[in-house]
Amino acid sequence: MRNGKAFYEDCGSGYDLVMADVPCSGLGIIRKKPDIRYKNPNSLGDLPDVQRAILDNVSRYVRPGGTLLYATCTVLRRENRDVVEGFLVDHPAFRLEPFRLPGPVGDVPEGMTTLWTHIHGTDGFFMAKLRKEHD
Numbered sequence: 001m002r003n004g005k006a007f008y009e010d011c012g013s014g015y016d017l018v019m020a021d022v023p024c025s026g027l028g029i030i031r032k033k034p035d036i037r038y039k040n041p042n043s044l045g046d047l048p049d050v051q052r053a054i055l056d057n058v059s060r061y062v063r064p065g066g067t068l069l070y071a072t073c074t075v076l077r078r079e080n081r082d083v084v085e086g087f088l089v090d091h092p093a094f095r096l097e098p099f100r101l102p103g104p105v106g107d108v109p110e111g112m113t114t115l116w117t118h119i120h121g122t123d124g125f126f127m128a129k130l131r132k133e134h135d
Helices: 034-038 047-059 081-090
Strands: 015-021 062-072 094-096 099-101 106-108 112-115 125-132
Touching: 015 047, 047 062, 047 081, 062 081, 081 094, 081 112, 081 125
Parallel strands: 015 062
Antiparallel strands: 062 125, 094 125, 099 106, 112 125
16 A cells, blocks of 8 residues: 555556546536436535546556556546646656547647537547656
């Protein structure tokens, strides 16, 4: 255990790709799950801390040169961009990497994007691609 978070030493940092599809408020899928609007907003306040703790933990499994994908099904900046930007400040070995998505999204030169129902015709979703630098 490190900082109270499980880390499996035998797995080490040898993975080419790690995906963190973290728990979130789910506001990006509210049209499919309208009951989300009845969630107690007080229970959502700690989500960025939980998301960040998960991201911090799983980043340790990424090998140098490997990729870490961060994803949520929400459109809230505090659960998305803010989490990623804070992570990058504390983990200088990682950097955002441009990627390409099919359809109306196309190139994502910034390395992170939010999908919007009214723009992309999809559920609301966020994703960021982070590359761990070689040692």
